[in-house]
Structure formats: structure tokens, C-alpha cells
Amino acid sequence: MTKIKTAKNSSKKDLIIQKGAGLFRTKGFMAASMRDLADEVGVEAPSLYNHIGSKGEILQVICFKVAAEFTAQLEETEKENWNAATKIEALIRFHISMMANNFDEVFVANNDWKYMDEPFLTNFLNQRRSYEKKMMAIIEAGIKKKEFKNIHPYVAVLTLLSAVRGLEYWHKSKKSISAKVLEDDMIKHLITGLIK
Amino acid sequence: MTKIKTAKNSSKKDLIIQKGAGLFRTKGFMAASMRDLADEVGVEAPSLYNHIGSKGEILQVICFKVAAEFTAQLEETEKENWNAATKIEALIRFHISMMANNFDEVFVANNDWKYMDEPFLTNFLNQRRSYEKKMMAIIEAGIKKKEFKNIHPYVAVLTLLSAVRGLEYWHKSKKSISAKVLEDDMIKHLITGLIK
Numbered sequence: 001m002t003k004i005k006t007a008k009n010s011s012k013k014d015l016i017i018q019k020g021a022g023l024f025r026t027k028g029f030m031a032a033s034m035r036d037l038a039d040e041v042g043v044e045a046p047s048l049y050n051h052i053g054s055k056g057e058i059l060q061v062i063c064f065k066v067a068a069e070f071t072a073q074l075e076e077t078e079k080e081n082w083n084a085a086t087k088i089e090a091l092i093r094f095h096i097s098m099m100a101n102n103f104d105e106v107f108v109a110n111n112d113w114k115y116m117d118e119p120f121l122t123n124f125l126n127q128r129r130s131y132e133k134k135m136m137a138i139i140e141a142g143i144k145k146k147e148f149k150n151i152h153p154y155v156a157v158l159t160l161l162s163a164v165r166g167l168e169y170w171h172k173s174k175k176s177i178s179a180k181v182l183e184d185d186m187i188k189h190l191i192t193g194l195i196k
Numbered sequence: 197m198t199k200i201k202t203a204k205n206s207s208k209k210d211l212i213i214q215k216g217a218g219l220f221r222t223k224g225f226m227a228a229s230m231r232d233l234a235d236e237v238g239v240e241a242p243s244l245y246n247h248i249g250s251k252g253e254i255l256q257v258i259c260f261k262v263a264a265e266f267t268a269q270l271e272e273t274e275k276e277n278w279n280a281a282t283k284i285e286a287l288i289r290f291h292i293s294m295m296a297n298n299f300d301e302v303f304v305a306n307n308d309w310k311y312m313d314e315p316f317l318t319n320f321l322n323q324r325r326s327y328e329k330k331m332m333a334i335i336e337a338g339i340k341k342k343e344f345k346n347i348h349p350y351v352a353v354l355t356l357l358s359a360v361r362g363l364e365y366w367h368k369s370k371k372s373i374s375a376k377v378l379e380d381d382m383i384k385h386l387i388t389g390l391i392k
Contacts, residue, residue, distance in 0.1 A: 149384060154373060158359075159385050163359050177348060189351070189386075193390075
């Protein structure tokens with residue numbers, strides 16, 4: 001069997017996950033096969049199974065990795081002694097940077113999570129719900145301190161997260177806007193819309 | 197063959213389109229069959245073809261109907277002697293009301309347009325591009341008049357349209373937020389974020 005070549009600092013499993021994310025994003029999880037993935041990695045299909053149990057396991061690893069990164073950033077942000085606007089700005093900037101730097105994985109976690117099996121599916125949805133609740137709590141605190149306008153926290157979170165998710169279309173489009181302009185202008189729009 | 201029952205003011209073809217939109221939204225265009233649709237409409241599958249040529253034709257009708265409604269609203273808004281903020285607010289309120297009142301059709305036009313055949317696909321994408329350009333022109337005019345902050349017009353349009361598209365998730369969630377609160381608060385967030 002062909003030996004899998006690995007990038008520096010990247011284990012064979014990491015490489016499979018990375019190539020899997022790219023494949024699922026372009027082809028869709030359902031349409032992508034382990035044979036396609038083997039071609040991407042440059043090995044025979046059976047040798048993939050030395051490193052990963054199934055296509056579904058790759059999806060689980062991607063979704064839980066992305067969820068863990070967002071949760072870690074949120075927990076760090078919550079601890080900071082910042083006002084609510086600075087906290088929300090930090091979170092939104094992190095979302096934008098994840099979209100810019102880990103696009104394949106974030107796209108797959110956003111679009112293909114529904115194909116996970118139980119108990120992973122429910123666990124993932126609970127993590128997402130908890131993330132939204134914690135973000136709502138930051139916004140509620142900002143409203144109480146009269147830092148933010150009186151906007152329903154759920155509506156604000158929906159607006160913020162939908163806007164950053166829209167960066168999927170920026171990636172697809174051929175617009176020559178730098179990541180920096182995009183991040184700064186989206187932040188300006190979304191944060192000044194929140195503050196009083 | 198069973199005669200198709202029609203709602204008042206709704207031709208048989210209209211009924212098929214309406215039921216088709218609901219079916220495509222819940223099942224997805226690719227997975228939905230003409231047999232499923234016949235069950236929804238309450239007729240035998242072959243009798244559908246008295247009114248519509250194919251599943252693809254239903255998708256085309258839905259996508260072009262939605263595009264025409266958005267374009268008509270945009271053209272009316274452009275003619276008004278309003279400032280840029282009022283124009284953008286009117287457009288965004290229209291998007292939100294379309295999401296609230298024609299959810300199935302808007303959802304299908306947003307998600308399943310890619311399954312249209314040519315020349316419909318290219319025509320639809322051109323209409324969408326033209327819509328975005330006209331919205332960008334309104335924002336550019338607002339920036340020139342110092343009514344809006346200096347935000348890249350493409351980024352502003354992406355933020356606005358992504359936020360309203362996020363209402364897909366509101367529909368899916370069980371949140372008990374009234375359409376009125378949602379519309380007013382989202383407008384507050386998005387419009388005050390734009391104006392100086």
C-alpha cells in the first residue's frame with residue numbers, strides 16, 4: 001500500500017481531515033466518496049481506513065474541531081474585563097478570521113452538520129445553542145448597562161451570525177475586496193448598529 | 197383522472213407551484229419527485245403534466261417569480277424621492293416581509309436556484325447580480341451625501357442580504373419572537389449601523 005505523504009507538522013489523520021474538508025465543501029458530504037478522498041490524499045482507498053474509521057468520522061472531527069475553536073474563543077472572551085461592544089467585536093472578528101483562514105472546515109460545519117449520526121448530532125446542536133445563549137447574555141448585559149440599543153438579544157445574535165456566515169458568498173464571488181477591508185467594514189456596520 | 201381542486205383565486209398551475217415550493221423546501225429539489233407533488237396536490241401524477249411540463253419548470257417559475265418581486269420593489273424604491281437610509285430600510289423591510297409571507301418560495305429561490313437548467317440559470321444569476329449592483333449604487337449615493345459611514349458598498353450589501361437571509365434559521369427555530377419585533381429590531385441594528 002502507498003505510504004501517505006504528510007505535510008510538516010501534520011499527521012496523516014490531520015491531512016485526511018484537511019483534504020476531507022476541502023472535498024466535502026466542493027462536492028458536498030453526501031456526494032463525496034472515500035475513493036474521491038483517497039485520490040485527493042494520493043493513496044489507495046483501503047489505506048485511508050488505517051487512519052480513520054469512516055466518512056462520517058471525518059465529518060464529526062471537522063464539526064467538533066470547529067465547535068471547540070469557537071467555544072474556546074467565547075470562553076476566553078467572557079473572562080476578559082471588557083465592555084460588551086469590545087467582547088462582541090472580538091467574537092465577530094474571530095468568526096471572520098475563521099472564515100478567512102479555515103474556510104473549508106467552517107463551511108462544512110455550517111452546512112453538513114446535519115449528516116452527523118447520533119449522539120454527535122445532538123451534542124453538536126447543544127454546543128451551538130449554548131454558544132448562541134452565551135452571546136445573547138453578553139448582548140443582554142450590554143443593553144442593561146445602556147451600552148447597547150434595546151434590541152432583542154436573539155435578533156441581534158441572528159443578525160450578527162448570519163452576516164458573518166454570508167462570507168460564504170464572498171468566498172464564492174470573485175470580488176477583489178481584501179480580507180482587511182471586509183472585516184473592518186463589516187465590524188463597523190454591525191457594532192455601531194448595536195451601540196447607543 | 198382526478199380533477200385538481202383549486203383554492204379561490206388560484207389556478208391549478210398556481211396551486212401546483214405553491215405546493216411544489218413547500219415540497220422543495222422541506223424535501224429539497226433533488227429529492228422531491230413528481231409523485232410526491234401529486235400526493236401533495238391530491239391528484240394522480242400524470243395529471244400534473246396537464247398543467248406543468250416538468251419538475252424543473254416548477255423551479256424556474258418559483259425562482260423567476262421571486263426575482264421579479266424583488267426587482268419590482270427595487271425599481272419602485274429607486275424612483276422614490278427618499279434619502280438613502282429610507283430606501284435601504286424599505287428594501288430590507290420588503291426582504292423580511294417576503295421571508296415572513298412567502299417563506300417556501302424565497303427559501304427555494306435562495307437554495308435551489310443552482311438546479312435550474314440553462315438559459316434560466318444564467319438569466320437568474322444576472323438578475324441577482326443586477327439587484328446587488330443597484331443596491332450598492334443606493335449605498336454609494338448615501339456615502340457620497342455623507343448620510344452613510346464610509347463602508348465598502350459591497351460589504352454593506354453582503355451584510356444586509358446575509359442578515360435577512362438568516363431569517364431562514366428563525367423560521368426553523370422555535371423562538372417565540374413576533375415578526376414585528378424581529379423586523380423592527382433587525383432594521384434598527386442594520387440601518388443605524390450604516391448611518392453616520
